[in-house]
Amino acid sequence: MSFTVAIDGPAAAGKGTISKAVAQHFGFAHLDTGLLYRAVGAKVAEGAEPVAAAMSLTAKDLERDDLRSQVAAGAASKVAVIPEVRAALVAFQRSFAMRSGGAVLDGRDIGTVICPDAAAKLFVTASPECRAERRFAELTASGHDVTYSQVLEDVIARDRRDSERSTAPLLAAPDAVQIDTSDLTIEEAVAQAIVVIQTARN
Numbered sequence: 001m002s003f004t005v006a007i008d009g010p011a012a013a014g015k016g017t018i019s020k021a022v023a024q025h026f027g028f029a030h031l032d033t034g035l036l037y038r039a040v041g042a043k044v045a046e047g048a049e050p051v052a053a054a055m056s057l058t059a060k061d062l063e064r065d066d067l068r069s070q071v072a073a074g075a076a077s078k079v080a081v082i083p084e085v086r087a088a089l090v091a092f093q094r095s096f097a098m099r100s101g102g103a104v105l106d107g108r109d110i111g112t113v114i115c116p117d118a119a120a121k122l123f124v125t126a127s128p129e130c131r132a133e134r135r136f137a138e139l140t141a142s143g144h145d146v147t148y149s150q151v152l153e154d155v156i157a158r159d160r161r162d163s164e165r166s167t168a169p170l171l172a173a174p175d176a177v178q179i180d181t182s183d184l185t186i187e188e189a190v191a192q193a194i195v196v197i198q199t200a201r202n
Helices: 015-026 033-045 050-055 059-063 070-079 083-097 110-114 128-141 148-164 186-201
Strands: 004-008 029-032 103-107 120-125 177-180
Touching: 004 015, 004 110, 015 029, 015 103, 015 120, 015 186, 029 033, 029 083, 033 050, 033 059, 033 070, 033 083, 033 103, 050 070, 050 083, 070 148, 083 103, 083 110, 103 110, 110 120, 120 186, 128 148, 177 186
Parallel strands: 004 103, 004 120, 029 103, 120 177
Antiparallel strands: none
8 A cells, every 4th residue: 555755845954864764664665856856957967958868767867976966956956947857757756656565755846746645744944054054064074175155055045946936846735744953853853753654644
């Protein structure tokens, strides 16, 4: 039987970490839908046409080592505003969501567009400053030469691009449970998410 969990939220709010943890806890499959857009963005950065890149996407494309880079993230946010790109990736995501045994999908429009009938919906957020601090620590730890102010500027610009796009903007579904991770530990945030999903299953 399928049981879909939709987890949305802005960049670096912790939705990926929470999604992986709850998928493991419940034994569900997990899809980071942002990787789909990053994979398309990476192909476009290499010269591919955006819609063709989205339509030809394979599971192998999601295994690239450079999908967590700032270049792929920036490209992802740009191709995500193209309606034809989103349409090409919707079927991939919906098919994953319906797999038996349960599925957790995290992204920006899962609860609103991809899986509006998901059994459990969460919206994971945090202040822009808090998210910039996390991303800055992540990037400097992996050797990137960036400043905190640059990262904060990127976070704010990306939020604006994601929430103001005409197709599937980033917003919380009316029935999503909001978790603000600004002052939570990872363990506390995961525990809150598990309670929400467990309640939806009962």
